[in-house]
Amino acid sequence: xxxxxxxxxxxxxxxxxxxxxxxxxxxxxxxxxxxxxxxxxxxxxxxxxxxxxxxxxxxxxxxxxxxxxxxxxxxxxxxxxxxxxxxxxxxxxxxxxxxxxxxxxxxxxxxxxxxxxxxxxxxxxxxxxxxxxxxxxxxxxxxxxxxxxxxxxxxxxxxxxxxxxxxxxxxxxxxxxxxxxxxxxxxxxxxxxxxxxxxxxxxxxxxxxxxxxxxxxxxxxxxxxxxxxxxxxxxxxxxxxxxxxxxxxxxxxxxxxxxxxxxxxxxxxxxxxxxxxxxxxxxxxxxxxxxxxxxxxxxxxxxxxxxxxxxxxxxxxxxxxxxxxxxxxxxxxxxxxxxxxxxxxxxxxxxxxxxxxxxxxxxxxxxxxxxxxxxxxxxxxxxxxxxxxxxxxxxxxxxxxxxxxxxxxxxxxxxxxxxxxxxxxxxxxxxxxxxxxxxxxxxxxxxxxxxxxxxxxxxxxxxxxxxxxxxxxxxxxxxxxxxxxxx
Amino acid sequence: xxxxxxxxxxxxxxxxxxxxxxxxxxxxxxxxxxxxxxxxxxxxxxxxxxxxxxxxxxxxxxxxxxxxxxxxxxxxxxxxxxxxxxxxxxxxxxxxxxxxxxxxxxxxxxxxxxxxxxxxxxxxxxxxxxxxxxxxxxxxxxxxxxxxxxxxxxxxx
Numbered sequence: 001x002x003x004x005x006x007x008x009x010x011x012x013x014x015x016x017x018x019x020x021x022x023x024x025x026x027x028x029x030x031x032x033x034x035x036x037x038x039x040x041x042x043x044x045x046x047x048x049x050x051x052x053x054x055x056x057x058x059x060x061x062x063x064x065x066x067x068x069x070x071x072x073x074x075x076x077x078x079x080x081x082x083x084x085x086x087x088x089x090x091x092x093x094x095x096x097x098x099x100x101x102x103x104x105x106x107x108x109x110x111x112x113x114x115x116x117x118x119x120x121x122x123x124x125x126x127x128x129x130x131x132x133x134x135x136x137x138x139x140x141x142x143x144x145x146x147x148x149x150x151x152x153x154x155x156x157x158x159x160x161x162x163x164x165x166x167x168x169x170x171x172x173x174x175x176x177x178x179x180x181x182x183x184x185x186x187x188x189x190x191x192x193x194x195x196x197x198x199x200x201x202x203x204x205x206x207x208x209x210x211x212x213x214x215x216x217x218x219x220x221x222x223x224x225x226x227x228x229x230x231x232x233x234x235x236x237x238x239x240x241x242x243x244x245x246x247x248x249x250x251x252x253x254x255x256x257x258x259x260x261x262x263x264x265x266x267x268x269x270x271x272x273x274x275x276x277x278x279x280x281x282x283x284x285x286x287x288x289x290x291x292x293x294x295x296x297x298x299x300x301x302x303x304x305x306x307x308x309x310x311x312x313x314x315x316x317x318x319x320x321x322x323x324x325x326x327x328x329x330x331x332x333x334x335x336x337x338x339x340x341x342x343x344x345x346x347x348x349x350x351x352x353x354x355x356x357x358x359x360x361x362x363x364x365x366x367x368x369x370x371x372x373x374x375x376x377x378x379x380x381x382x383x384x385x386x387x388x389x390x391x392x393x394x395x396x397x398x399x400x401x402x403x404x405x406x407x408x409x410x411x412x413x414x415x416x417x418x419x420x421x422x423x424x425x426x427x428x429x430x431x432x433x434x435x436x437x438x439x440x441x442x443x444x445x446x447x448x449x450x451x452x453x454x455x456x457x458x459x460x461x462x463x464x465x466x467x468x469x470x471x472x473x474x475x476x477x478x479x480x481x482x483x484x485x486x487x
Numbered sequence: 488x489x490x491x492x493x494x495x496x497x498x499x500x501x502x503x504x505x506x507x508x509x510x511x512x513x514x515x516x517x518x519x520x521x522x523x524x525x526x527x528x529x530x531x532x533x534x535x536x537x538x539x540x541x542x543x544x545x546x547x548x549x550x551x552x553x554x555x556x557x558x559x560x561x562x563x564x565x566x567x568x569x570x571x572x573x574x575x576x577x578x579x580x581x582x583x584x585x586x587x588x589x590x591x592x593x594x595x596x597x598x599x600x601x602x603x604x605x606x607x608x609x610x611x612x613x614x615x616x617x618x619x620x621x622x623x624x625x626x627x628x629x630x631x632x633x634x635x636x637x638x639x640x641x642x643x644x
Contacts, residue, residue: 009493010512013516052563
């Protein structure tokens with residue numbers, strides 16, 4: 001649910017219309033100018049059919065310097081961003097060898113494991129020497145090391161499920177598991193704002209896909225009732241199985257899922273649940289066990305829990321945790337387990353060390369400190385931004401906070417101006433978000449100190465005034481509030 | 488005044504080419520664009536108001552026919568060509584006919600026609616062109632014309 005001033009909605013639609021009109025004009029003149037040039041394709045079909053690449057060529061390439069900035073150091077709280085320049089108005093970008101040190105508000109480094117850590121890094125280097133960077137084999141052939149089995153047991157214990165299975169890439173975990181779990185004749189009901197990996201997996205499985213309104217358990221119930229009553233398309237036979245897919249924290253909204261209500265609805269209609277905890281595992285919850293712990297849901301109620309190691313654990317890869325039977329079944333059907341190379345051993349060791357720190361098994365309380373710090377940091381940052389008058393989405397305790405920009409011209413303005421003042425933010429536009437709801441996504445980390453956050457707030461406030469994104473009235477400064485209380 | 492707020496929920500439409508049409512302010516923006524293009528036509532051509540409305544009506548016909556009923560597919564590649572045989576009008580609201588948005592878009596050319604023909608006093612060369620424009624547009628928006636390609640014009644190969 002976003003609230004925006006009506007005038008902003010009108011101007012955003014008008015801006016997109018203008019950009020579209022200019023893009024079409026440019027295409028028209030390009031076609032005129034190239035009319036005489038020979039278009040001999042030698043019998044091959046053209047790569048792009050019709051207008052497929054219109055958005056990329058005419059809208060994305062104009063502000064290409066705001067996306068894909070190369071970095072030259074580990075993504076810690078402060079990192080080096082490589083400077084780039086362009087000679088042809090952003091159509092091609094060239095790297096220089098200069099770097100600027102910027103405050104990192106874009107990497108999802110929630111617990112600060114992205115940079116060198118005093119416990120993790122020595123273990124990782126030792127495992128690199130012992131096991132070497134790659135296993136050069138598939139899990140079923142020779143790619144399962146002692147580290148892999150140790151991590152699978154550790155992940156299962158951490159999440160609260162009987163067994164777990166690992167994969168080398170987080171995106172692949174979703175897009176290769178969903179086709180293995182359900183096929184033609186099944187029904188997938190997924191939240192309308194689910195991540196692209198889930199959408200890809202659902203499309204690739206061949207099952208029928210239906211979408212329910214974001215985070216709306218009553219609409220989910222309506223969709224379930226309608227689909228169960230109708231049955232499969234055309235034959236109207238009952239569905240073979242129904243899986244409902246939701247995420248723990250939605251990466252573009254920062255919102256937590258309404259998990260208890262959704263689980264209650266699914267249990268009532270006997271549908272399976274699949275929870276994607278990519279952004280919430282390790283970052284929320286009192287001991288970091290994710291959204292189930294935070295909302296008080298028993299992990300045994302969720303059928304399949306999926307997560308990735310890229311966000312809170314500073315590594316790469318993903319996992320699925322479920323009952324022993326499901327994991328055993330996945331181990332001999334999932335193509336990502338049978339044909340893809342296994343996770344790199346130093347990456348596995350990084351996750352093992354990170355989970356040990358979070359659980360406190362390394363002998364110190366750094367895990368609990370990190371969890372408390374990220375909670376404090378997120379709540380402080382979010383409340384300060386809201387006090388300044390920005391429109392910030394997301395629930396309390398969630399480390400992801402998108403600041404709404406709406407207007408397409410404000411995306412490059414915000415991004416470039418922040419970079420000039422040495423703060424690196426990530427801006428997201430269409431097609432990752434709906435057309436009109438462009439935003440700048442801030443990810444808070446446990447490695448940000450209070451001074452870093454205050455500097456970030458100052459810069460964002462100044463840039464917000466320049467760009468004009470303070471859509472809500474700001475809170476009056478403190479001494480006036482105290483005076484009002486006395487009267 | 489500029490701070491009148493509206494609330495919106497992201498729609499459950501999966502087709503990113505048409506889901507922007509359900510946001511608040513779309514109809515108002517459309518009407519404002521038509522009104523401002525009338526003012527623009529008046530100031531550029533220095534003609535009578537009736538001729539300006541006729542110019543707007545014909546330009547509106549050309550633009551909306553081209554983008555709603557001629558161009559097929561979507562301007563981005565993420566949906567892997569699922570809608571490559573459907574025009575924008577056919578993709579709207581997932582193919583459901585007679586929704587509020589479709590009814591609004593059918594009424595706008597008719598209202599434009601009435602304004603244009605009234606302000607030109609129903610005189611002849613303009614009346615013929617305006618009538619032709621509104622007839623083509625309204626017929627193209629009928630529910631029975633969904634996915635119909637007359638004489639194979641604009642059909643897929």
